[in-house]
Amino acid sequence: xxNQPLSMTRLQLDVESMRHSVVHAxxxxxxxxxxxxxxxxxxxxTNGHLERVIKESVRRHLDTAIDDAVKHAITSxxxxxxxxxxxxxxxxxxxxxxxESEQK
Numbered sequence: 001x002x003n004q005p006l007s008m009t010r011l012q013l014d015v016e017s018m019r020h021s022v023v024h025a026x027x028x029x030x031x032x033x034x035x036x037x038x039x040x041x042x043x044x045x046t047n048g049h050l051e052r053v054i055k056e057s058v059r060r061h062l063d064t065a066i067d068d069a070v071k072h073a074i075t076s077x078x079x080x081x082x083x084x085x086x087x088x089x090x091x092x093x094x095x096x097x098x099x100e101s102e103q104k
Contacts, residue, residue, distance in 0.1 A: 026033070044050045078085035 074088060078088065
């Protein structure tokens, strides 16, 4: 005889029975579920949503990679050459002044 109380054994049987019922319900509706999934995938592909999501993801990754490469290059250049550092600072300052004057 088990050391578990009767209520615990009954709870385990109830949970197992519920799991069994859910599995059978899913199996019974597997064809319908498959058709719905296929219809959703077809809709995503044909309406261009999937293509937009992929393009947006690629753009974000490219932007990040380019930003990282530029930051690395600038850090390397400014560490190695004070002249390059000054040129970059001047270019950024000039760009900011032009942007501010164009907004006015």
